[in-house]
Amino acid sequence: MTGGIKEWPENERPREKLLKFGVEKLSEAELLAIILRTGDFASHQSALDMGRLLMVRFGTLRGMVQASVAEICGVSGIGPAKAASLKAAFHLATKLSQETLRIGADRYTDPAQIFEYYRYRYREQQKEYFLAMLLDGKNRILREVQISQGSLNQSIVHPREVFMPAVRESAAAVILVHNHPTGDPTPSREDLAITRRLREAGEIMGIKVLDHIIIGDEQFTSFVSQGLM
Numbered sequence: 001m002t003g004g005i006k007e008w009p010e011n012e013r014p015r016e017k018l019l020k021f022g023v024e025k026l027s028e029a030e031l032l033a034i035i036l037r038t039g040d041f042a043s044h045q046s047a048l049d050m051g052r053l054l055m056v057r058f059g060t061l062r063g064m065v066q067a068s069v070a071e072i073c074g075v076s077g078i079g080p081a082k083a084a085s086l087k088a089a090f091h092l093a094t095k096l097s098q099e100t101l102r103i104g105a106d107r108y109t110d111p112a113q114i115f116e117y118y119r120y121r122y123r124e125q126q127k128e129y130f131l132a133m134l135l136d137g138k139n140r141i142l143r144e145v146q147i148s149q150g151s152l153n154q155s156i157v158h159p160r161e162v163f164m165p166a167v168r169e170s171a172a173a174v175i176l177v178h179n180h181p182t183g184d185p186t187p188s189r190e191d192l193a194i195t196r197r198l199r200e201a202g203e204i205m206g207i208k209v210l211d212h213i214i215i216g217d218e219q220f221t222s223f224v225s226q227g228l229m
Contacts, residue, residue, distance in 0.1 A: 040077030183217030
């Protein structure tokens, strides 16, 4: 289809399509076009053309979120202003997801809570991060503690690093959380070994390890739900 978006039939323009049919009816490229707002007159590309180019260049939204501003600007028609708009939109999505669980206020009820809270934070990360969420006797989340950064091994994720903060906070239980940058939350042998070691240490300390949750891209693994602990 030639011409600018304003020349298109109304039902095919991304913004008008959203207003008439709802946001769920739009493709990823169409949603990106709304964020970009305008096309590039020099190259005769519409905002939708650039949305499609972004999806082709990065493959997935996850790939785009992980990209630097310079990499995004490498796509035809995308300058610093449009790249900044995209980065801001992605970061707002991250902040919104984290409002689903309020540290210091909400009770832990199921592993999906943890996944929704962390999924967008770690979608951009290329390293593994291991956290302990500290809970009181009523399963209210007291706070999170980052234990390690980088590939997991038993020397980095040591029981003292997990349980010393828990003792200081008088926590009754902990939830172990870490991400897999590959997007696949399948536990490794190292994950299983670390979980077993920390659970045994928790029993000695009188602090229960409620679960170990691995954050992937669009899915997660709960050790409890999978019968792994």
